[in-house]
Amino acid sequence: MRTIGVSGEGFRPYEVLVGAGLIASAGQLIRPLARGGRAAVVADETVAGLYGSAIVQALADAGLRVSLVTVPPGEGSKSFAELERLCDRLLGLGLDRKDLIVAVGGGVIGDLAGFAAAIYMRGIDVVQIPTSLLAQVDSSVGGKTAIDTPRGKNLIGAFWQPRLVLADLDVLATLPERELKAGWAEVVKYGLLGDADFFARLEADGIGGDLAHAVARSVEMKAEIVAEDPRETGRRALLNLGHTFAHALEAEAGFDGSLLHGEAVAIGMAQAFRLSARLGLCPEADARRAEAALAAAGLPTTMAEVKGAPFAAERLIDHMARDKKAEAGQLVLVLARGIGDAFVARGVDRAAVRDFLIAEGARP
Ligand code: NAD
Ligand code: GLY
Numbered sequence: 467m468r469t470i471g472v473s474g475e476g477f478r479p480y481e482v483l484v485g486a487g488l489i490a491s492a493g494q495l496i497r498p499l500a501r502g503g504r505a506a507v508v509a510d511e512t513v514a515g516l517y518g519s520a521i522v523q524a525l526a527d528a529g530l531r532v533s534l535v536t537v538p539p540g541e542g543s544k545s546f547a548e549l550e551r552l553c554d555r556l557l558g559l560g561l562d563r564k565d566l567i568v569a570v571g572g573g574v575i576g577d578l579a580g581f582a583a584a585i586y587m588r589g590i591d592v593v594q595i596p597t598s599l600l601a602q603v604d605s606s607v608g609g610k611t612a613i614d615t616p617r618g619k620n621l622i623g624a625f626w627q628p629r630l631v632l633a634d635l636d637v638l639a640t641l642p643e644r645e646l647k648a649g650w651a652e653v654v655k656y657g658l659l660g661d662a663d664f665f666a667r668l669e670a671d672g673i674g675g676d677l678a679h680a681v682a683r684s685v686e687m688k689a690e691i692v693a694e695d696p697r698e699t700g701r702r703a704l705l706n707l708g709h710t711f712a713h714a715l716e717a718e719a720g721f722d723g724s725l726l727h728g729e730a731v732a733i734g735m736a737q738a739f740r741l742s743a744r745l746g747l748c749p750e751a752d753a754r755r756a757e758a759a760l761a762a763a764g765l766p767t768t769m770a771e772v773k774g775a776p777f778a779a780e781r782l783i784d785h786m787a788r789d790k791k792a793e794a795g796q797l798v799l800v801l802a803r804g805i806g807d808a809f810v811a812r813g814v815d816r817a818a819v820r821d822f823l824i825a826e827g828a829r830p
């Protein structure tokens with residue numbers, strides 16, 4: 467098992483445990499954090515069906531009073547309606563400030579239950595038990611929580627750090643292959659943004675390689691970046707490599723499950739590298755390497771692979787300009803000088819991005 471500490475200004479340090487069989491030990495690990503003796507396990511119906519009873523049992527065996535609260539699976543649950551329903555269920559259970567929320571699932575549950583924890587009675591503690599690869603390497607660590615609105619993804623939320631994160635590698639065995647690949651995009655992201663050696667190892671090992679190392683190194687990198695910039699005023703934005711392109715594609719594809727977040731990020735990262743090469747910032751060979759590593763994992767790397775393509779360049783740019791990183795309508799993109807060397811580029815020329823998107827197959 468690997469233990470990775472997360473610390474930073476403005477929050478209590480916590481640990482991320484990465485290893486096999488952690489769910490079986492969840493009771494002993496979590497019990498000391500539930501001062502009120504009660505915990506609400508929040509999971510989507512799929513994950514609850516697979517791991518709900520094992521986790522409830524582990525917590526109950528450690529002496530906690532436990533309730534399981536389920537929500538429908540899917541991005542649609544990151545909504546005001548589901549947040550309200552969840553808070554109402556927690557109030558109905560009589561959960562108070564000394565109690566604990568245990569978020570068990572992918573990024574959807576981590577974000578929804580994490581946000582509920584941030585606002586429930588002005589904030590109660592949350593433990594994250596991420597069950598998707600994406601959630602283990604990214605969303606469960608660092609305290610970003612949010613829901614979506616019809617105007618966009620993750621627009622309403624809070625920074626609310628967990629008390630503990632348990633990344634049990636065994637649960638990845640039941641993750642659908644497409645979800646595993648989508649999570650792999652976020653693993654590759656860490657290599658591309660800041661660790662060329664890690665990227666080279668991922669290139670060599672591939673998705674079927676050393677998953678324990680891949681998760682642990684990803685968490686370690688996320689912890690380093692969050693420690694430096696907990697509220698994303700600077701370097702943390704590097705974690706959004708590929709995300710501005712990705713959010714535009716997700717918005718165009720319509721959040722109907724045809725394009726997973728990680729798939730959109732894979733295309734977005736390939737585009738960020740191709741744009742960097744086109745602008746003369748990054749060697750062409752590095753852009754080709756980035757693209758090849760993603761394609762080798764079975765991930766899409768071009769917009770043509772998205773349902774509904776080709777998209778209008780102007781619409782894509784409008785989405786990109788509405789991104790949370792955008793400043794006064796100016797495009798802010800994470801670009802790269804090479805593998806492992808990403809940087810935040812402010813005020814990127816819209817016309818250059820438009821020409822690039824058209825070269826990528828967008829409609830003029
Ligand atoms: P998800 O939570 O919808 O999980 C994907 C699917 O896999 C779901 O159907 C779920 O039921 C299923 N699943 C999860 N674990 C399983 C397991 N072990 N076995 C079988 N099935 C399992 O999606 P996701 O990809 O994990 O997360 C995407 C969300 O994360 C998006 O909403 C995104 O905005 C958010 N996100 C947040 C952050 C952050 O920092 N907070 C970072 C990245 C992404
Ligand atoms: N997923 C990006 C971040 O946590 O900052």
